Structures are given as C-alpha cells and as structure tokens.
Amino acid sequence: MNISLFIVIGYICILFLISFVAKKRASKGGESYTLAGRGLTTPLVTCSLVGLAIGGASTIGIAEQSYNVGLSAGWYNVAWGLGAIVMGVVLAGRYREFNVSTVPELFGKFYDRKSRVVCVICQIVINLVVVSLQYIAGGAILSSLLPNIFTLKTGMIVSACVFVAITFMGGMWSAGLCNLFNVPLKYLGIILCTILAVSSRRGIQNMSLQLPHNVPYFSFVKGTGFWVILSWILVMTTQAMSMQGPVQITFASKNAKTARNGFIIAGLLMIPIGFLCALIGIAARTAFPGVPATLALPKMILSLNPIIAGITLAALWAADVSAACSLLLGSTILFTQDVYKQFINPKVDDKKFLAINKLCVCLLGAITFLLALSMGSILKAISIGLSLSTAFTVTFLFTIFLPKLCRKNSAFLTTLMGIIALFLWQLVPAVRIFPHVIFMEWLVCLSTFLLVSIFDKENLNFMRESTNSNLLTEAE
Numbered sequence: 001m002n003i004s005l006f007i008v009i010g011y012i013c014i015l016f017l018i019s020f021v022a023k024k025r026a027s028k029g030g031e032s033y034t035l036a037g038r039g040l041t042t043p044l045v046t047c048s049l050v051g052l053a054i055g056g057a058s059t060i061g062i063a064e065q066s067y068n069v070g071l072s073a074g075w076y077n078v079a080w081g082l083g084a085i086v087m088g089v090v091l092a093g094r095y096r097e098f099n100v101s102t103v104p105e106l107f108g109k110f111y112d113r114k115s116r117v118v119c120v121i122c123q124i125v126i127n128l129v130v131v132s133l134q135y136i137a138g139g140a141i142l143s144s145l146l147p148n149i150f151t152l153k154t155g156m157i158v159s160a161c162v163f164v165a166i167t168f169m170g171g172m173w174s175a176g177l178c179n180l181f182n183v184p185l186k187y188l189g190i191i192l193c194t195i196l197a198v199s200s201r202r203g204i205q206n207m208s209l210q211l212p213h214n215v216p217y218f219s220f221v222k223g224t225g226f227w228v229i230l231s232w233i234l235v236m237t238t239q240a241m242s243m244q245g246p247v248q249i250t251f252a253s254k255n256a257k258t259a260r261n262g263f264i265i266a267g268l269l270m271i272p273i274g275f276l277c278a279l280i281g282i283a284a285r286t287a288f289p290g291v292p293a294t295l296a297l298p299k300m301i302l303s304l305n306p307i308i309a310g311i312t313l314a315a316l317w318a319a320d321v322s323a324a325c326s327l328l329l330g331s332t333i334l335f336t337q338d339v340y341k342q343f344i345n346p347k348v349d350d351k352k353f354l355a356i357n358k359l360c361v362c363l364l365g366a367i368t369f370l371l372a373l374s375m376g377s378i379l380k381a382i383s384i385g386l387s388l389s390t391a392f393t394v395t396f397l398f399t400i401f402l403p404k405l406c407r408k409n410s411a412f413l414t415t416l417m418g419i420i421a422l423f424l425w426q427l428v429p430a431v432r433i434f435p436h437v438i439f440m441e442w443l444v445c446l447s448t449f450l451l452v453s454i455f456d457k458e459n460l461n462f463m464r465e466s467t468n469s470n471l472l473t474e475a476e
Contacts, residue, residue: 004145007310008317015166015178015321022170022177033171033354034333035101035252044176045262046269048249048326051179053080053270054186055323056137057130059277059316065224066281067296070217072224073281077274079232081267083240088263091241093256094400101251103244103392104338107411110399110460115411120338122388122415123244127331128364129385130245132372134324135160138317144302145313156372159317163324164365167332168358172252175325182318187273189315194276196304197283204279210286217282231436235386238438242392244330328368332360384422390441391418394449407456410449417448 026033040048058077065073100106103123108116138159142150150158166174201207208218216222221229240246246263253259284291284300291299301312336357341348348356395411421444425437434440 003306004310004313005149007307007314008142008145011314011318012162014181015162016169018178018181019166019169019174022173025173026169026171027354031101032173033357034329034337035248036172036176038252039254040172040176040249040252040258040262041254042258042262042265044180045249045253045258046266047179047183048176048252049084049246049263049266050183050269051175051319051322052245052249052326053077053084053266053323054183054273054319056134056320057323058270058274059186059190059319060137060140061133062274062277063281063284063296063300064293066217066278067285067293068215070215070219070223070282071275071278072219072221072229074275074278075220075224075229076232076236077277078271079229079236080240080274081270082233083237084246084263084267084270086237086267087240087246088260088267091396091400092250092253092263093260095247095250096253096256096259098251101248101337102333103242103247104334106396107392108338108342110406111395111411112408115415116338116342118412118415118419119392120334122391122419124331124334126385126388127244127327127334128368128371131163131324131327131331131364131368134163134320134327135369135372138163138320138324141313141317141320144299145310153373156369159320159324160365160369160372163321163328164361166321167325167328167365168361171329171357172248175322175329176252178325179322182322186315186319186322187269189312189318190273190276190280192308193301193304193312194279196308197280197300200304201283201286207283207286211282217285227435231438234442235436235438238393238442239386239389242389242396243386244334245327248326248330248333328361328365331364331368332357335360335364384426384437387436387438387441388418388422390438391415391445394442394445398449403460405450405453406460407452408458408460409456410452413452414445414448418445421445 025036028037031037036044054077058080062073062076065076095106098106098109100109102120104116104120107119135156136152139150139152139154139156142155142158143152166178170177198204198207201210204218211217249262250259253262280300281296284296287303288296288299301309301316303309304312336353340356340360341353391414395414398405398410418441421440422437424431425440431440
C-alpha cells in the first residue's frame with residue numbers, strides 16, 4: 001500500500017513540476033494561457049487530443065461497461081478515434097484558419113448574437129457534465145488504489161483539487177506539456193495491465209469458462225449491439241467536429257497542417273486502447289463478480305503486483321487528469337471569451353483577462369465537483385450530453401461547404417430545435433422511436449436547417465459570406 005501511495009505522490013509532484021514550467025509560458029497573457037499562444041506543434045496536438053479523449057470514460061467507463069456486456073464496449077474508443085480522423089481530414093485545418101478562440105465565437109462570426117448566446121450556454125453545460133464525470137473516475141481510481149486512505153468521495157475531492165490546480169497554474173500549456181508525460185504513461189500502464197490481468201486469470205479461454213454464458217463477452221459486436229456502437233460512432237464524430245474541447249486544440253495549433261496531422265495521428269492511436277480496457281473489465285468480472293461495475297478496472301489492477309498496480313493506476317489517473325484539465329479549460333474559455341468579454345467587459349486588458357480566466361477555473365472546478373456527486377453511469381451520461389453537439393456540427397458543415405443554404409436564423413433555430421429534441425427524449429418516452437437520441441438529433445437538426453433555408457429569406461451578411469469564402473480558399 002505504501003508503494004502505491006509513493007507512486008501516486010511522485011506522479012502528482014511531476015505534474016506540478018511540469019505545470020510550474022508551463023506557468024512561465026502561460027503568464028504572457030490571456031491567449032498564452034487559454035490557447036498556448038497558438039503554438040502547439042504536431043506532437044503536442046496529438047498528445048493533447050489523446051489526453052482529452054482517453055480519460056475516465058475511455059478507461060474506467062469502458063471497463064464498467066465491459067464488466068456487464070463484454071469486449072464490444074471497446075468500440076467507444078474506436079468511435080472517438082474515427083471521429084478524430086474525420087475531424088482531421090474534413091475540418092481541423094479549416095477551423096485553424098478562422099483564427100478565433102471558441103466555437104460560439106464562430107457562431108457569432110457568421111450568424112448573430114443570439115446564435116452565439118445559445119451556443120455558449122449549450123457548450124458550457126455539456127463541458128461541465130463531462131468534467132464532472134472525470135471526478136467520478138478519479139475518485140474510483142484513488143479509492144481502489146488506497147482504500148484505507150480514500151473513499152470514493154474523498155478520492156473525488158483530491159482529484160478535483162489536482163485537476164483545478166494544474167489547470168490554474170499553466171492553462172493550455174499545462175494541459176499540453178503534461179500530456180507529453182501522461183499519454184506514454186497511460187498507454188504503457190494499460191498495455192502492461194492488460195497482459196498481466198489476462199495472464200493472472202490463466203488466459204482468455206479460461207476466463208470464458210468463468211463468465212455468465214448468456215452474455216457474449218468476447219463478441220466484438222453482440223454484447224453492446226450494433227445500434228449502440230453506431231450511435232457511439234455518430235456521437236463521437238459529431239462532437240469531435242464541434243465541441244469546444246477538441247476544436248480548441250485546433251485553435252491552439254501552429255497552423256492548419258499541424259492541426260490536421262495531429263488529429264489524424266491521435267485518432268489512429270485511440271482505436272486499440274478501448275479493447276484493452278475492455279479485456280481488463282472482463283478479467284475483473286471473473287475475479288470480482290460482486291463489485292460495483294465502476295470499480296471493476298481499479299479492483300483488477302489492485303490485485304496485481306503492488307509496484308505494477310501503482311504505476312498502472314497512476315497511469316489511469318493520468319488519463320483522467322489529461323481529460324479533466326482540457327475540458328475544464330474549455331469551459332473556462334467559453335465563459336471568459338463568450339460571456340465576460342462579450343457582454344460584461346469587452347475592453348478588459350490582457351492582464352486582468354488572465355486573472356479572470358484563473359478565477360473561472362476555480363469557480364467552475366467547484367461547480368463541476370458538486371455536479372459529480374449526483375452523476376450516474378459514465379458512458380451513458382456522456383453519450384446523451386454530447387448528442388447536443390449535433391446542432392453545432394450540422395451548422396458548421398453547411399456554413400463551410402454549402403454557405404448558399406445558410407440563413408441569418410439557421411444557427412439559432414437549429415440549436416434551439418436540438419435542445420427541444422433532447423428535452424423531449426428525456427421527458428417523453430413516447431418519442432423514443434430511435435435506438436439512441438443521436439439519431440433523432442441528426443434528423444431534427446438537418447430538417448430544421450433545410451427548412452430554414454427554404455422559408456427564411458434573410459441571407460447571411462454579404463461580408464460574412466465573403467470572409468468565409470476567402471478563408472476556405474486559403475485553407476485549400
């Protein structure tokens with residue numbers, strides 16, 4: 001137990017040392033803090049995106065799911081990887097050319113203020129929900145690793161404090177540089193743990209004999225089901241193209257080529273890791289058939305050699321740190337750039353703006369922790385929340401590729417209908433005619449956008465369309 005504690009303490013010290021170095025780079029002003037001075041290289045873009053994607057949901061969440069349904073839970077990370085690749089090929093480079101800071105700012109650039117307002121509200125809510133889920137995963141890791149020291153709640157408290165402190169110190173530079181350390185650590189830990197977990201259960205064949213026979217644990221599709229897998233692919237591809245977390249990384253890239261290459265490489269790296277976590281979850285089912293599913297992966301790791309267990313769980317916590325810091329920073333930028341700077345103090349100087357960003361990190365960190373106390377299933381909550389990004393993705397795809405169909409009210413009405421569809425899905429069971437809300441979201445948002453293009457005669461401002469065309473020409 002002491003070995004594991006020393007490993008975790010050592011890991012935290014390394015993170016704070018990296019953040020201290022990042023603090024010097026981030027102290028130059030607001031943009032240096034929130035977007036790393038738009039200086040992320042391809043390795044930093046790759047590690048930042050992998051760090052964002054392979055967090056609590058992609059490790060603890062997959063193990064939780066595979067504990068009950070088997071290997072097919074690993075498709076969640078495949079979906080993330082495919083979404084990153086599509087984003088890299090289609091939009092990453094073009095987003096970088098816009099030279100803005102947030103997704104709502106893009107809404108305001110091409111549409112109007114009410115579109116920007118509704119976008120920022122939705123983006124902040126989604127980001128806060130996903131950050132909260134990282135605290136749950138972090139608490140599960142610490143409470144399993146050191147049960148005599150941490151409960152799930154105190155583990156969540158420590159996780160939240162570390163996440164907030166690292167983000168507070170160095171902003172985007174902290175997230176990027178920490179990910180250069182975190183990403184290799186998490187991949188090494190998960191690969192090592194998978195090998196040891198399977199071998200400790202005497203191989204896959206022996207594991208299959210100890211599992212319930214009514215669940216296809218080693219099927220790549222049947223356990224989760226085709227429609228759930230398809231919904232994950234659609235959700236993750238949709239959010240990768242329009243949520244502040246991933247899009248912010250393109251804004252922070254050095255140039256369009258860096259953004260595009262970083263996303264494609266990151267997507268390829270994400271694909272295999274989900275199935276490894278799923279194997280650990282299955283091994284945990286055979287070893288600990290009675291534990292809560294959320295604790296499956298940490299419990300399995302804890303049963304291994306103490307040094308290996310400490311390193312691996314530190315690696316999983318690294319995954320959680322990576323995602324939480326990026327998402328918390330994304331939520332902060334949304335508030336400071338699209339609420340404070342837009343409506344409260346448009347003429348704020350750079351020094352004060354930096355201080356406001358740091359204050360928001362602390363306040364939003366506290367809010368997300370309180371929200372985490374009432375959360376349930378990790379993958380289910382994220383999947384539903386991210387479905388709301390459909391409205392943003394539909395709007396941007398039309399704006400970039402078919403601007404002639406865009407109208408002044410397209411963004412606002414499409415987002416509004418997306419919100420209504422999500423609320424109806426949650427409150428009125430009769431409307432659930434699809435296997436997942438993401439299918440309904442795409443149908444509603446596409447239909448709304450096209451109907452607005454027919455009935456709304458007010459085109460986008462000519463200057464905005466001209467700017468859009470010029471940016472597209474430059475990107476190509």
